[in-house]
Amino acid sequence: MTSDAVVEALVRSSWRVMGVLTRIGAENDLSLTQLRVFGILVDRRLRMTELADYLGLDKSSMSGLVDRAERRGLLARGKNPDDRRAVDVYLTPAGLALMERLLEEGRRALAPATDRLDAKQSAQLVDLLEILLGE
Template sequence: MSTDNLVDGLAQTSFVITASLSRIGAENDLSLTQLRVFGILRDRERLRMSTLADLLGLEKSSLSGLVDRAEQRGLVERAPNADDKRAVDVALTPSGQELATRVYGEVTEALRPWIDRLPKDDQHMLEHLLWRLLEP
């Protein structure tokens, strides 16, 4: 496989995944970025706003607006960081956790047909390779 084919394959895969995520987000009144926020917070008890901003590649002010809107919907809550009172943590509320879990299930179902095209051994290999690509 040439580098061009690999780049094209990665780009096409990202388009399919982004389309699924965008559709699921819209069905749940979430932007793609808000969906990413829920995906990050789903497996964490609390996270510093600054860390969340870094993970998303956003300025703190942009993240503040996203968190404000989710907080108004009762999906997240802010609290002072236990170790640094100047820092603010954000966490999913029970409603937010329920939404994040449901949306994750919807994403899994949307991507399942693509995953199931591969034999189990190839699925494990792809998982391994994807995580290697994502290593810092």
């Protein structure tokens, strides 16, 4: 298989996943970018600047995005424990609960595709994706 075929398969699978995420986000009044923020923050706190850099957003766009989620009680800001001048962003308990529900919705929506894989194929896919992601 050529690298072009690999890239094409990755792009097609990305479109399917983004379609599911876009639908789930819309059903919950969330943009795809907001879902990305929540997904990033599921298991960590990040400085506003780190989060903006990760998403490729400028500081004002990041602040607006966080402000909207903060008003909904899904994100909060707090002083960084290591650098009192820095501001961290993190999911609130309500944000974490929402993400757990949305992840389950995503699993159900993608199950028709992922259920075609046997246990060995599923493990291989996870391993390969982790290599591609650098994790």
